[in-house]
Amino acid sequence: MSQKMSSQAYADKPARSANMKVVEGSYAVAHAVMCCLPDVISAYPITPQTHIVEHLSQMVADGELDSEFLTVDSEFSALSVLVGASAAGARSYSSTTSQGLALMYEVLYNVSGMRLPIVMNVANRALSAPLNIWNDQQDSIGARDVGWLQIYVEDVQEAVDATLQAYKIAEDPAIRTPIMVCMDGYILTHVYEPVELLDKELSREFLPPFQPENILDPSDPKTFGAFADPTTYTEFRYLQFEAQQKALGTIEKVAKEFEETFGRYYGGLVDSYRAEDAEIVIVTMGSVIGTIKDAIDAKRAEGKKVGLVKVRSYRPFPVQALRKTLKDASVIAVLEKDVAIGGEAGLLTDLKAALYNSSIRTPIIGFTAGLGGRDITIKDIRKIVEKADAARKKIESEFEFLDLRMEIL
Amino acid sequence: MKEIRLHGRGGQGSVTAAEIIAVAAFEDKRFSQAFPAFGVERRGAPVMAFARIADQPIRIRSQIYEPDYVIVQDVTLLDVVNVASGLKPDGKIIINTDRPKEKLKLSTKAEVITIDATKIAMEVLGRPIVNTTMLGAFSGATKEIALESLNTAISDRFKGELGKNNLLAIKTAYERVS
Numbered sequence: 001m002s003q004k005m006s007s008q009a010y011a012d013k014p015a016r017s018a019n020m021k022v023v024e025g026s027y028a029v030a031h032a033v034m035c036c037l038p039d040v041i042s043a044y045p046i047t048p049q050t051h052i053v054e055h056l057s058q059m060v061a062d063g064e065l066d067s068e069f070l071t072v073d074s075e076f077s078a079l080s081v082l083v084g085a086s087a088a089g090a091r092s093y094s095s096t097t098s099q100g101l102a103l104m105y106e107v108l109y110n111v112s113g114m115r116l117p118i119v120m121n122v123a124n125r126a127l128s129a130p131l132n133i134w135n136d137q138q139d140s141i142g143a144r145d146v147g148w149l150q151i152y153v154e155d156v157q158e159a160v161d162a163t164l165q166a167y168k169i170a171e172d173p174a175i176r177t178p179i180m181v182c183m184d185g186y187i188l189t190h191v192y193e194p195v196e197l198l199d200k201e202l203s204r205e206f207l208p209p210f211q212p213e214n215i216l217d218p219s220d221p222k223t224f225g226a227f228a229d230p231t232t233y234t235e236f237r238y239l240q241f242e243a244q245q246k247a248l249g250t251i252e253k254v255a256k257e258f259e260e261t262f263g264r265y266y267g268g269l270v271d272s273y274r275a276e277d278a279e280i281v282i283v284t285m286g287s288v289i290g291t292i293k294d295a296i297d298a299k300r301a302e303g304k305k306v307g308l309v310k311v312r313s314y315r316p317f318p319v320q321a322l323r324k325t326l327k328d329a330s331v332i333a334v335l336e337k338d339v340a341i342g343g344e345a346g347l348l349t350d351l352k353a354a355l356y357n358s359s360i361r362t363p364i365i366g367f368t369a370g371l372g373g374r375d376i377t378i379k380d381i382r383k384i385v386e387k388a389d390a391a392r393k394k395i396e397s398e399f400e401f402l403d404l405r406m407e408i409l
Numbered sequence: 410m411k412e413i414r415l416h417g418r419g420g421q422g423s424v425t426a427a428e429i430i431a432v433a434a435f436e437d438k439r440f441s442q443a444f445p446a447f448g449v450e451r452r453g454a455p456v457m458a459f460a461r462i463a464d465q466p467i468r469i470r471s472q473i474y475e476p477d478y479v480i481v482q483d484v485t486l487l488d489v490v491n492v493a494s495g496l497k498p499d500g501k502i503i504i505n506t507d508r509p510k511e512k513l514k515l516s517t518k519a520e521v522i523t524i525d526a527t528k529i530a531m532e533v534l535g536r537p538i539v540n541t542t543m544l545g546a547f548s549g550a551t552k553e554i555a556l557e558s559l560n561t562a563i564s565d566r567f568k569g570e571l572g573k574n575n576l577l578a579i580k581t582a583y584e585r586v587s
Contacts, residue, residue, distance in 0.1 A: 015466070016438070016440070020435075021435075022428075022431050022432045022435045022441060022443075024428075048447075133447075133449070134447055135447075186444075186445075186447040187444070187470055190444055190445060190447065191442060191443070191444040191470075192427075192428045192431045192432070192441075192442065192443040192444070193431070193441070193442045193443075193467070194435055194440060194441070194466075287470050288470070289468075290467075290468035290469055290470050291468070291469045291470050291471050293468050294468050294469045373447060375471050375472050376471060377471040377472075377474075378469070378471065
């Protein structure tokens, strides 16, 4: 957190640097992917992800990036292509969103089960029906159990940096697990803001070439993911489970290494903002964090001890890190852009489970908001703080839709 | 922090204009952010885009409801959209129209600035695309972005003859409202 401490209090975004440029989020991410030197890219365009692959396609066409860019008929095919490519030892990349991710579902398990370290940017978007092209996080939260690691980013710079970090984490021989880098669709893919694009040389030094021990090779035939009967299937799953637990350390380690090389750090598994002495702590993921930080500063100015804990790694879920960061809170409010219909919501449920077997008995209330692109404002955050404050005495509602329009129900 | 809302119709380059504001403000050594009001884009339909300029890094990502400045690229929008909604009383609204401001259906305490950007664009660019011309007017009327920085941002985006003509359109609009 060196850069956070060095600048003025709580101006936690990096100060201006000489290499910063105002660019579109999608371009910045495509540029980051280019710096990762993928051998194979395959994707199917779907808004709001389209610009990322359009830019990559342009880079390949212009000879800026030496990759095999495969156009396919669907997202199912896009990821299937990468199964073969990655198994053959190629560094492989895709990106998608919403219905596209849903269409990949079967292949998502194949990728993780075969331990193929594919990196995919998910430009988070709502799911049909009703048809909605706007942002929420239902798509990737719904895929939380498919065996991929999931990192959620708060701004374009973090999306860029997390994409490079992702390959290093995924390709670590002890991890060998695919990663989704989740960025809020439109809000981060379509925003123009100052970003320091990755330096190609530094990126190459940071990310060593992909050298898997086992690859598909006609001269040395091997089988990937073919068949496991009841005598071995459990062990395959256990090894995936174990790899994700190991990834807890690797994600932290890679974030620190990234800081050493590039000077930027976002927390590894979790990060926090004015949470040290906070009584009311909001836990969330993604681009809403910026708005929450501004709301927290306003609340602090009014004398309310409010803070934020950001979950950066949702898979693996950082149980110990969250217990440590949240141990002194007197009330916790979880805000998320998804709903587990019939239950509560992903982050809320996971957080409650993480804290239950510890000595922490802090009230936890949950809010879903921002579904299908509904704007989340500072006023909404103030409402959460007020409700959380009241929940210290009595929990009126354990989980609710924060921004429900009662008048149209 | 200054917040800007741009109103236009699909195809008029409102999103591009917001992006150019962000690039130009950063040229001015300030921090900036620009984004569209995400919608289902259709040519001719009312659209909005947003920009923020600040001396500190910008964190907030909600849409803009109480802008300091409003830019209206098409005066016919006044019949369909409340373009002055939430506009701060000490703010400014810049409207592309050939009508005098007294004739406009507007409810705001903010300063109203009119400019016939369509005429300038037709004369200089030969096309009724007014987004860059309106940026010249924005720079002249508010001084939130320097004309030189706007020129740099425009030259970055539009090359050759088109770039040169856009610079002239901007300068004309800038001088007319300054």
